[in-house]
Amino acid sequence: MIRAETLVRQGEDFIVDDATETRYQLASVSKQFTAAAALLLVEDGTLVLDDPVRRWIDDCPRKWRDVTLHHLLTHTSGLGHWDDYPMIDLALRVEPSELLRTFDSVPLLYPPGEGWSYSSPAYVLLAHVVERAADTPYRVFMADRIFDHLGLTDTFAGAPGARPNLAVGHDGEGRPLPTWDLDVVCMGAGDVWSTARDVLAWLDALQSGHLLSEPYRTLMLTERTRTGKGPDESGYGYGVFVGELNGRRWWHHSGDNAGFKAFAGNIPELGRRIVVLSNTEATEASALEPLLA
Template sequence: MDESVDALMRDYQGEVPGASVLVIHDGKPVVSRSYGYADLEARVAATPQTNYRLASVSKQFTAAAVLLLAEDGRLGLDDPVRKWLPTLPASADAVTLKHLLTHTSGLVDYEDVMAPDATVQVHDADVLHLLESQDRTYFSPGSEYRYSNSAYALLALIVEKASGQRYATFLRERIFAPLGMDDTVAYEQGVSTVANRAYGYSLADGEWQRTDQSSTSAVLGDGGIYSSIADLAKWDAALYDDRLLSDASRKLAFTPWTKTDDPTVEYGYGWRITGETVWHSGETIGFRNVIVRYPQRGLTVVVLTNRDDPEPYRKALQIAALFLP
């Protein structure tokens, strides 16, 4: 199987930005392999301990944080968002936390209202400030689906208000540390560090250029977590039992609450749902990632990469096919 996976990942081998691949079957890692470089300039090879910026794969952790606080009785999924963030304009009156979780809020995309030439990084609190000036929504909350990074940035702020802790601290204390995900971090420049860090790259004029950060890279709730396949194996295991989330909370996360703009995909809380799979991809400058779970078959495939292209979802499905009857 290793040779078959290697053949599928041949474009990531050699002196190029790399990738790490994890396959878990019946609770056991059956493939844990890395390719290429985590840091081209320093010629640091990728390993199973390499930490990649997860981009939107981070959303499942934000959703889990909200579900943990709901279990604690600190918030309700039907709470109006303005209960927690009252400076949002009146157009957000009907938006609930559930709408935020399922991308059905209709809130304006913060990327669309940033200055087009912005170079200073924005943070989750800045997303709130940007939306305070937008007294409109794309549609009536709950009536449609539109993928929303704004929603998950706001959820991170709500986690902070409901818990009384910084978002990164809450994740570390309530999710990462209990699961032994010791090197996973919601990264904040000048506050935390990323062990075994992968740097992102883009191909330009036939050369790999480091493109590790953009003006939105510091927003945590929608995509700011770094992790490795070694740590994500522990996360995957926790999604089968109640060591972190209750059965009821996990059922909520994996319930297809809404159809999406892809007829083959529905959305839960931080998870896409397609047939028998629950999955999520992540795309940001310099990184493309995916986790695909087949919970009824006990199979999970994770592909993390530190390059802009190609998207690894189809590659993950090809890898999964090697293990499916």
């Protein structure tokens, strides 16, 4: 079934409530969860934001020697996005070591810290760091420290196996699409499945500090680097775009996996949050922007 679910909430009141128990791929909205996982380990004292990735990745390529966790979190590492790695089939699982070698085969776009370019591979590396530092499989860490802790009972990371209530992705013409690999290739970058209500609870947990204590909550949700884009997306925190919408501060992220689109945003001053999850590439989340005004 093709459908798009929208959940908008202001305070305790729902403006639009079209949520079901269906679980969708969150695509790049997943990066919020990855960033939070890394910050939990920083809070624990296991990681440091200025840690070089070579500390946590075996046989780290020489060109990455100056890349830090902060660079990965803010898309300032110099690593490219998927279009820069045309040799990668996003639907085909490979061994993690092979994937990292493929990332290494493409030169950095610029020296670490000297530019900004959105990069899903950077978040894949970040997930590897979380897994290594926690000495726990990434999806297990996510379940133990985030999903279960926050009561997000319909949320999980990675391939779904036999789990129920899963949406099937479709292209813009309504044809089913094969899913991307979520256990290796998109781990940390677009691997989370969830429902609209769980994502709303996630937004509230981030904003309230229920998951991350200070200063880590503020570090995540405020600008850490400029993106060079317009005022609505003037900066990037850790796992979220930050900026202003109609003169009010907001943080948000969109997502686009094969057959799925997602959007999650929060305007703290209004107490307004919006979640859009869809299993068709025909969905345009931007059409719902008036609800955020």
